Structure formats: C-alpha cells, structure tokens
Amino acid sequence: MVSFMPESPLFDTGCYPIFDRLVGPDQSRRLVYLDSAATALVSEAVTDAFAAFVHASCANIHRGAHLLAEEATDAYECARERLAAFLGASSPEAVLFTHGATESLNLAALGWGRARLRAGDLVAVAEDNHHSNIVPWQMLAEEQGVEVAWIPVDENGLLDLDAWHRIAERGPKAVALCHRSNVLGFAQPALTEILDEARSCSALIVLDGAQAAGHIPVDLSRLPFDFYSCSAHKMGGLTGVGALVCSERAADELAPLMGGGGMVARVDRAGFETLEGPAGFEAGTPAIAAAAVWPVALDSLEAAGLDALASHSSDLAETARQRLMTLPGAHVLGGGAGAPFEALVSFTVDGVHPHDASQRLSDAGIMVRAGHHCTKPLHRALGARASLRASFAGYNSARDVEALIQVMEELSEKGRAA
Structure with a gap:
C-alpha cells in the first residue's frame, strides 16, 4: 500500500460554496465530489x-x-x-x-x-x-x-x-x-x-x-x-x-x-x-x-503548485486503486499495468451495473461518473462495456477515498450475493 494519503484537501474547501450542500435522499449527506475529470468544481473566486x-x-x-x-x-x-x-x-x-x-x-x-x-x-x-x-x-x-x-x-x-x-x-x-x-x-x-x-x-x-x-x-x-x-x-x-x-x-x-x-x-x-x-x-x-x-x-x-497538486491527486488515486483491487469482484481498468495512478481510477464490480453503483454512491453523497466516458473503443479493448470512474482534485482528501471504499465494499458483497 502507499505510505501516505493526504488527510486534508490541498485547496481550501471553504472557497467552494458547493460543499455547503447536503445531499442524498434525506438531504443529510456531505458532498463527496469525485467527478473532476468530467468537470472540476468552481471556486468562489472564479464566480x-x-x-x-x-x-x-x-x-x-x-x-x-x-x-x-x-x-x-x-x-x-x-x-x-x-x-x-x-x-x-x-x-x-x-x-x-x-x-x-x-x-x-x-x-x-x-x-x-x-x-x-x-x-x-x-x-x-x-x-x-x-x-x-x-x-x-x-x-x-x-x-x-x-x-x-x-x-x-x-x-x-x-x-x-x-x-x-x-x-x-x-x-x-x-x-x-x-x-x-x-x-x-x-x-x-x-x-x-x-x-x-x-x-x-x-x-x-x-x-x-x-x-x-x-x-x-x-x-x-x-x-x-x-x-x-x-x-x-x-x-x-x-x-x-x-x-x-x-x-x-x-x-x-x-x-x-x-x-x-x-x-x-x-x-x-x-x-x-x-x-x-x-x-x-x-x-x-x-x-x-x-x-x-x-x-x-x-x-x-499555480498558488497551490502544479507539482503539489499532481502529487496530492496521485496519492489519492493510487490508494483508491489499491483498495479497490482488494475487493472481491472489483476490477480496476488498467490496474495491472504497473504504473502508478495519477488523478483517477476507473473500475467495475461483478454483478453490479455501473449505473446502479453510481446511483447507490450518489445516495451516499458520493458523485462519480458511470458509463463509457466517450471512450467506447478503449472500453471494448479492456473488455468492459462501461465502468465507474472516481477522479480526484485538490479539494479531495483521504476522507473521500474512505467514503468511496465503504460503499464499494457494500456493493462488492451485493455483487457476490447476486
């Protein structure tokens, strides 16, 4: 396992008003945003x-x-x-x-x-x-x-x-x-x-x-x-x-x-x-x-530092990859390549459709991407019709990885039962 995972975000999450939202069916879950590869969150300075x-x-x-x-x-x-x-x-x-x-x-x-x-x-x-x-x-x-x-x-x-x-x-x-x-x-x-x-x-x-x-x-x-x-x-x-x-x-x-x-x-x-x-x-x-x-x-x-940002996201993505690969029935796309992951991880779970998994994660307040991510030839080459994707940025921390893994452990068990 990697020796370090950032306990705190690199960015000040107080500068992102969206994190004040409570989400989930009962509007009680904190927002965990793991879809920055699709669209990064916008700070108050930009708005x-x-x-x-x-x-x-x-x-x-x-x-x-x-x-x-x-x-x-x-x-x-x-x-x-x-x-x-x-x-x-x-x-x-x-x-x-x-x-x-x-x-x-x-x-x-x-x-x-x-x-x-x-x-x-x-x-x-x-x-x-x-x-x-x-x-x-x-x-x-x-x-x-x-x-x-x-x-x-x-x-x-x-x-x-x-x-x-x-x-x-x-x-x-x-x-x-x-x-x-x-x-x-x-x-x-x-x-x-x-x-x-x-x-x-x-x-x-x-x-x-x-x-x-x-x-x-x-x-x-x-x-x-x-x-x-x-x-x-x-x-x-x-x-x-x-x-x-x-x-x-x-x-x-x-x-x-x-x-x-x-x-x-x-x-x-x-x-x-x-x-x-x-x-x-x-x-x-x-x-x-x-x-x-x-x-x-x-x-x-630039204020955060591109090197620091790359290292921060890499530590989170690589830890998520390693944790996911220990779950029964979970498969990380490219997980066997041997290269360290940098900012995102895409994966599937046996017996659970990515869209169903994404909905369960969303109910828990965790926003990930589900689908083929506009890469159908790549997914076909990797033997997957679709996948889940968790992507990390400077406003993420170890707490977000733990939230993801907690739900994925549940879905892994559900897939094994199915």
Whole structure:
C-alpha cells in the first residue's frame, strides 16, 4: 500500500460554496465530489470574477470603439496571454480560443486535414483517445478516403509499441494521441517514445491535453506537439471555453472551420480574406466572460503548485486503486499495468451495473461518473462495456477515498450475493 494519503484537501474547501450542500435522499449527506475529470468544481473566486466582469464590462470584443468594448477586449486578450504563459506556449498568438477541447480537436483534425490530407494518406489514432480525437479522423476517412491506423492497447491499457513502429514505417501524415487518458489513471509509458518518433518522421502531432492541463505540470516548450487542446472547465474555470495551442508549422497549415463576423479582413462579391493570427479562427461571439475569468482559475492552480497538486491527486488515486483491487469482484481498468495512478481510477464490480453503483454512491453523497466516458473503443479493448470512474482534485482528501471504499465494499458483497 502507499505510505501516505493526504488527510486534508490541498485547496481550501471553504472557497467552494458547493460543499455547503447536503445531499442524498434525506438531504443529510456531505458532498463527496469525485467527478473532476468530467468537470472540476468552481471556486468562489472564479464566480466573483465572473459576476464582476458581466456587471462592469459586459460588451462584445474587438469590434467596438467604446469603453466597455475596449475593457472586454483587453480582458479577453489578457486571458490568452495568461493561458499561453501557463502552458509554456511559444506566444499568445499560438493560442486559439474555442468552446472546449472537443471543438479544438475538430478544428485541428478538420481544419488541417481537409486541406492537407488526400485519399490513401495515413493517420495513426491511439485507442486510448477520447471520441473527440477519434471521430473527426473517421470523418476524414469517410469524406476523403484517409486511412485510419489504430495504435492498439493491451488488456491493461498499455499502448502497443510494436504496432506503432509498424505504422511509423509507413509514414503517417498525422498522429492523434492523448496526453492523459480520461479512463486510465496512469501516464502511458510509451507516450514519449511515440511522440519523439512521430516528430522524427515529420508527422503532425495532435495531442489531447484535456486531462493533463491543470492536473500536472505542462510545458509545451519541451513537448513535441503541433496541436494541443484543453478546456477551462477541467481546470477550475467555467464551461464554454477551451483552447487549441498550435505550433508554428500547424498554424501556417490550418484553415478555419467557421466563417462569420470577427474573423474576416475583407468580404465582397468576389470572396473573403481572413484576419491573421487567432482572430482568423474565432468567428462569431465567443464565451467572453468565461475566457476573461479563466486566469483566476489558473492563479489558484499555480498558488497551490502544479507539482503539489499532481502529487496530492496521485496519492489519492493510487490508494483508491489499491483498495479497490482488494475487493472481491472489483476490477480496476488498467490496474495491472504497473504504473502508478495519477488523478483517477476507473473500475467495475461483478454483478453490479455501473449505473446502479453510481446511483447507490450518489445516495451516499458520493458523485462519480458511470458509463463509457466517450471512450467506447478503449472500453471494448479492456473488455468492459462501461465502468465507474472516481477522479480526484485538490479539494479531495483521504476522507473521500474512505467514503468511496465503504460503499464499494457494500456493493462488492451485493455483487457476490447476486
């Protein structure tokens, strides 16, 4: 067993008003939130900043010449600068705001692939990806005859390096990977080698960072990538805003997916010209307020320390994994891989459907995710139709793990009886 499990949260839970709620059928249970991989909780500092912005500077950006428009534009562009610094991006101009990681990955695959890929071109897609880094490539396969080659995982969720090497020999044009899986709780041991080899064969690298950014230290200046996606709501910010960070090569080859106001330099009967830089990809009115307050969430993460946050969540997730694996009939997805778990653990219990287990946990005040987590190919490879997922953040502690295990012991017994 691990020697240490945090007895206290890393974050001040008093800054999260949601923890004042009592839940459960009789409204008497304290809230145990173990679903941060889906959406992280929002602190009072973020909601206060949101209210201050919409009450004082509520205006559209870039197109107005009045005071409020200038204030809103400045806040929006300062958020771009702050996020670029947080992630180690080459410059603020490398950061494109989107409505979330899913839109970011669609922009990367379709905005780049429709212009750059031809019938027969090869794209390597890792089997541990979220659907948002799979389906756009499959769309290109249907539209343009692009070939999708899978980098499979074994029964423990480990990427197959031999399969990747065979794909690399064929010269893939692009490689779609996830920085961290939203189902497997560990860092892929093969990821660094695949990234380096993909770079050496000049493949475009699309990296889904939704489960990494804000959870572990990320320095894009040291990471081989061409497109990197993230979402504010996975990082303590608000829903509705995300980002796609582009390498210089990728930015030069990317075409916008949407056309409209705010992204054009010229429009006439003959056609149009897009603006240079991020604005050329940000048509329409973005989630201005959500973007403007994203830096407040980033400040909280940096104040806690990304290394400390990663260690805190890892201790909780690894302890939960080890405790779950001792329960009769419980199976941890990827539990036999040998790598320490970082921020989440996904699992099943014989004789108990994940949705039924999730409801029982919810009745006890414990919020986990149940389903396939938008990773049907990965679940199929692991021999599970669905699973439960408990994910940890800075506001969790050993007490939350104990609450989870207590209910899971009950469900394990129920499954054995069934």
